[in-house]
Amino acid sequence: MVTYDLNLGWIADEEAGESMAKAFDNLVYERQKGVAGYFDLPKSSKAIVAEVKEYAASNEAVRDCDSVVVIGIGGSSLGAKAVDTMLRHKYPDAKSLLFLENPDPVDLQTKLSLIDKRKSIFLVISKSGTTVETMSIFKALIAYLGIDLEGEDKERIVAITDEGSALYRFADHHGMKTYTIAHNVGGRFSVLSSVGIVPLTIAGYDTGSLLCGAAGMVDRFFDAKEDHLLLKAAFIAANWHRYRMNVLFAYGAFLEDFTKWYVQLWGESLGKIDRCGNRVGPTPLGHIGSVDQHSFLQLVVQGPRDKSVTFVKVEDFENSLKIPDIRLEYIQKCDYVNGHTFNELINAECDATKESLRNEGVPVDSVILDRIDESNIGELILYYELLTSLVGSMLHINTYDQPGVEKGKRILVEKFKKSR
Ligand code: PA5
Numbered sequence: 001m002v003t004y005d006l007n008l009g010w011i012a013d014e015e016a017g018e019s020m021a022k023a024f025d026n027l028v029y030e031r032q033k034g035v036a037g038y039f040d041l042p043k044s045s046k047a048i049v050a051e052v053k054e055y056a057a058s059n060e061a062v063r064d065c066d067s068v069v070v071i072g073i074g075g076s077s078l079g080a081k082a083v084d085t086m087l088r089h090k091y092p093d094a095k096s097l098l099f100l101e102n103p104d105p106v107d108l109q110t111k112l113s114l115i116d117k118r119k120s121i122f123l124v125i126s127k128s129g130t131t132v133e134t135m136s137i138f139k140a141l142i143a144y145l146g147i148d149l150e151g152e153d154k155e156r157i158v159a160i161t162d163e164g165s166a167l168y169r170f171a172d173h174h175g176m177k178t179y180t181i182a183h184n185v186g187g188r189f190s191v192l193s194s195v196g197i198v199p200l201t202i203a204g205y206d207t208g209s210l211l212c213g214a215a216g217m218v219d220r221f222f223d224a225k226e227d228h229l230l231l232k233a234a235f236i237a238a239n240w241h242r243y244r245m246n247v248l249f250a251y252g253a254f255l256e257d258f259t260k261w262y263v264q265l266w267g268e269s270l271g272k273i274d275r276c277g278n279r280v281g282p283t284p285l286g287h288i289g290s291v292d293q294h295s296f297l298q299l300v301v302q303g304p305r306d307k308s309v310t311f312v313k314v315e316d317f318e319n320s321l322k323i324p325d326i327r328l329e330y331i332q333k334c335d336y337v338n339g340h341t342f343n344e345l346i347n348a349e350c351d352a353t354k355e356s357l358r359n360e361g362v363p364v365d366s367v368i369l370d371r372i373d374e375s376n377i378g379e380l381i382l383y384y385e386l387l388t389s390l391v392g393s394m395l396h397i398n399t400y401d402q403p404g405v406e407k408g409k410r411i412l413v414e415k416f417k418k419s420r
Contacts, residue, residue, distance in 0.1 A: 002379045005366040006228045008308070009358075010235050019237065020230040023393040028222065030389065036400055037184035038385055039222075041192040042215035042378065048179070048194050049208050052201040055177070061155040065121045066095055068203050071141065072125035072195075073101045073133050074268075075187025076160075078261040079381070080196040085257040086377055087205055094204040100137045108137065117145045121156045123199050127187050129165030132412070149174050160194050186400050188265045189385055192378075206374045213378025221386055229386055232365065236308070237394035240282040243308040243363060247300065250312040251289035251350040254372065258312075259286025262384055269388045271404065272397035280395050290349040297353065301360055308363040312380075313350045316371045317343040 012020065031039040056062045070077055077099050084097045098120075100111055122141060126134045147153045159171035163180040171178045179194035190196065192214055201207045220226045236246065246266070248259050266284035274280045287296050289311075300307050323345065325338040337345055357364050367383065369376045392399025 001370045002376050002383070003368045003370075004228045004383075005368065006232055007358075008232075008235050008363040008365055009361070010239070010363060012231060012234050012238075016234040016238050019394050020227075020234050023233060023390045024224075024230060026393040027386070027389055031222070034184050036186070036189065036389065037182045038186075038189035038192065039218055041185065042211045042218055042382070045192050045194070045197050045211055046208065048197045049201050049211070052198055056202050059155065059177075062121050062202060065119055065156075067098055067115065067120040068095050068199055069098045069100060069115060069120050069122045069141075070125060070199050071100045071122065071134055071137050072160075073131060074264060075190050076125040076127060076131075076134070076195055077101050078188075078257070078264050079191025080199045082257040082261040083191070083196065083200055083205070083210065083377055084203070086254050086372055087374065089254065090372070091204060095202065097199060097203050100141075101133070103133045103136055108140065112140065112144050115141075115145060117147065117153070117156070121158065121202070122147075123158045123160060123202075124167065124171075125160040125195055125199075126167055127162050127165075127181050127190065127195070129161045129167030129170075132409075135167075158198065160198055188268055189400070191261070191381060209374035210378040213375030214382045215378075216375075217379045217382035217386070221382075226383075226386075229383065229390060233387055233390035233394055235363070236282055236391050239308075239363075240280070240395075243282070243306060245283040245285055245307040247285045247287055247296070247307050247309045248312060249287050249289055249292070249309055249350075249353070251346055252312075252314050252317070252372075253288060255312055255314075256286075256288050258380075259288065262286060265384060265388050268402045268405070269392055269399045270395065270397070272392075272395070272399075275396045280397060282391070289353065290346055293349065293353055300357065300362060305362070308365075309354075309357055311350055311354050311364065311366040312369070313347060313366055314369045314372055315347065317346075318371055319343060 030036045070080060080097070081099050088094070098111060098114070100108065102108070124134065124138050141147060142149065147157070154174050154176050157171070158177045158179065159167050160179045161167040161171075161181065162183065168178060168180070179198050181190060181193050181195060185193050192211060197207050197211075200210070217226065221229060248262050250256070250259050263284045263286050266282070271281035300309060319342070321342050323337050323340055323342065327335060354364050354366065367380065369380065389399055
């Protein structure tokens with residue numbers, strides 16, 4: 001179960017009310033007209049889960065591998081990585097997932113040295129099929145692991161991409177297994193498409209339950225049973241000039257990659273030029289409690305009053321590790337937590353920080369998971385995707401494109417051409 005505590009100290013006026021109604025209608029339109037395809041993934045991807053299970057059972061290389069190597073970047077890796085990090089501790093027998101994302105030579109070489117080709121399968125994931133980081137890393141794998149594209153090694157390679165893309169044609173040419181991505185599902189909204197579902201299912205995660213949790217959120221939202229989403233979106237859209245940053249303060253180390261996914265989802269979706277030519281967009285920041293209470297929090301409390309904070313809290317870590325009831329000479333000051341669980345400590349820290357920020361007048365809200373499980377994670381993903389679409393609609397921008405990042409890509413090509 002996921003609950004939402006939305007007490008931002010803000011009351012929606014008539015204008016915000018109209019904006020909420022329009023944004024809701026706009027999402028209904030986007031869904032009906034297929035402007036964005038992610039709304040339907042929780043149901044349509046169930047077929048992918050079934051197909052992947054069948055494929056994994058019948059293909060020796062996949063069935064017997066220990067490691068699933070994902071080659072992808074941005075929306076093609078962050079979602080699966082976030083789910084993997086959140087669930088890993090519950091799946092001691094899952095195949096390992098190794099993400100090759102960054103063309104950092106030191107990191108890449110270290111990771112390449114960890115791969116045993118005979119025990120791995122390689123998922124090359126790129127919606128466009130031509131992302132230079134992904135394709136360069138794929139080439140490095142082929143060359144340094146001695147992958148024979150004409151021989152049986154190709155059984156170990158799966159391409160996940162748009163139908164007809166350059167990567168699709170490459171895979172088809174070599175007779176490799178492919179999964180496609182619907183044209184209207186953008187990278188950062190694609191975690192519940194083949195992009196996330198294939199690696200997570202092969203690794204052994206219960207992706208059926210992940211999709212169920214997500215489907216429940218979509219159904220309830222369009223049945224007008226999750227209206228808190230509209231209010232939160234309206235708050236962000238109406239106040240982003242004042243509260244220019246939204247800090248996702250997530251309490252739990254296993255939420256770190258989720259905060260990165262959130263930053264990408266918001267950053268690429270909401271930082272845009274609106275229909276009147278204005279530059280708009282709230283800045284997403286990801287922080288982890290309680291460690292970042294000892295770093296970033298000071299800035300929130302006493303720095304410029306330009307941030308809102310969303311706490312993500314997991315009530316039950318399903319872990320009973322305790323702070324031992326030990327007295328250490330001179331350090332008795334810390335004994336007040338003796339005998340309590342670390343679960344109690346981290347959550348009390350979350351509550352205390354939230355209360356202190358609220359007392360300071362910082363707008364705060366919470367997303368509370370009763371525990372980490374597949375269904376709750378599915379709901380959380382949809383919660384953020386729907387929120388992003390609503391804010392985008394209220395800001396009068398195209399949430400689903402990213403023209404800003406294309407400019408740098410063009411300059412990169414020019415630089416390499418000049419250096420030839
Ligand atoms: O969300 C997006 O569209 C981007 O972040 C892409 O996912 C990223 O640029 C990778 O693109 P591709 O999947 O085409 O390799």
